[in-house]
Structure formats: structure tokens, C-alpha cells
Amino acid sequence: MKKSLFFAVTLAAMLFAACGDNKTAQTTEEASAEKSFEQEQIEASIMQNFDSLAAQVAQLKQLPIRKKDGIVTLTEDEMKVKPDYLLKADISEQATTLAEKYRLLSAMQIDKEIAALYEMPTQEYENEIAKLVVDINDPSFKAIEGTTDVYETSQELYNAMNENGRINYYWQIVSTALVEQLYVVSQNSDKFLTAFDDEAAFNISLRVALIQDAIERLTEYDPEVTPVAEALKPLSVINAVNVSELKEQLESAKEKIAAARNSLVG
Helix, strand or coil: CCHHHHHHHHHHHHHHHHHCCCCCCCCHHHHHHHHCCCHHHCCHHHHHHHHHHHHHHHHCCCCCCCHHHCCCCCCHHHHHCCCCCCCCHHHHHHCCCHHHHHHHHHHHHHHHHHHHHCCCCCHHHHHHHHHHHHHHCCHHHHHHCCCCCCCCCCHHHHHHHHHCCCHHHHHHHHHHHHHHHHHHHHHCHHHHHHHCCHHHHHHHHHHHHHHHHHHHHHCCCCHHHHHHHHHHHHHHHCCCCCHHHHHHHHHHCHHHHHHHHHHHHC
């Protein structure tokens, strides 16, 4: 498939999209950040775009690098070389704003699964994730009760966060999940890309385009999202239609992906 065809498909996806009580312990800064965004101010036509974009993202397959998917397998020798690029569990203590807590919650769940893949201890991740969930105190999470995968961009989670006036945080969650997973894959592409086929590679490219579109639209209504949009801009270079192209692009964009990750959760 030629790149020109990719852009045609992406454009079609975009055109389709176009048609289409926090805890009292919250700091003043957190409360202020929450009040800076009022979902009611978003025009109905733009809300339809968000609904359409979210539906398309939810239909895309998750990146196939997770332990429970059983796709990536490590040899005994590979298991001995533990990844040094994962977030430290105690980084959650540095989160002060509500947006930072949502983003770290998303990233830490991914890193916890990578740690489990390497048979590293995950209890500290689980403890800190539980604390973040309590601090965030988002009733939307009840929609995905029974799972611990807040970063799984399900339609159920979007619907719940939309209903609770938190779609700005939904898009921060999915943006962070995308960047963190790209970062993990880029750190060891030879291993992780063995789990990918061409469809999975193409799905990543679509995910990048769809999420960038949503975040850009959201900046008109929530200034707090602007740094997220800026962090995602360099990822436009990810437009692969097959695994070979994805590998090349991840290698060439490795520093850009790391910078985006640092902007969101560093």
C-alpha cells in the first residue's frame, strides 16, 4: 500500500469524524484546573466530532505489547535484562494537578504491564495506581469496573466521562496512553514489533491522526490541553502502513517520542 493511499484513508477517516464532587482534599490548584473547563461551552457540532473520533479510536485494536495478550514472549536471557525506561512508581507523588494525575494513571498502568512481562515486582505500581484513582475520584471509572485498564480507550469510558463533563481528561488519558506505548516500543523495537502485523502498524498511524485531531479541537475550549497538543505534534511523522515503515519511523522519531513522553509524564 502506498503512502498516498494511507493519506487518502486517513483523510476519509477525518472527514467521517468531521461529519459525524471531587474530594475536599483536592488542592486549590486542582480545583481551579477543573473549573477552567466547562463542557457545556463546546458547540454541539464539535461535540458530534468528539463522539465520532472517540468511536473510531475505540474500534482500533490496542497495541499488541501487553502481557495478558500473550503475544510478546521473552527468552530467559531477555528476561534478565530488565527495562530501565519505565516510570518509577513513586513518580505519582509529583502530580499536583488533576490533569497530571489522569495522565500518570494512564501511563503507569501501561508500565505496570511491561514490568509484569519482565516478571518485575508490580505491587508498588498497583499501590500508587490505587492512590491516584482515589485522588482523582472520577465516577466515570465505574463504567469500566472489573478492569484496571483506564487507558483502554473503550466507548464505555468515553460515554461515562462525557456524561460527567470530563471529556477533556478522557483525551488526556488516551493521548498519554498512545505516547507511553510508542515510547515503550521505541525503546526495544526489535522485540516489541515482533507482535505487530501490518494492520496493527496502520492502526497506530490512524490512532495518532485521530487523537491529534481531537486534542487540537479541544484546545479551543480548554487551555490546559494546549501543552498536550504541542507534545503530540512531532508524532505526525508516524504514518506507517506496515511494520517495516513503522520500525523506520520509530527509530527516526525516538527522541521526539521521548520528548513527548517527558512533556506528559516526565
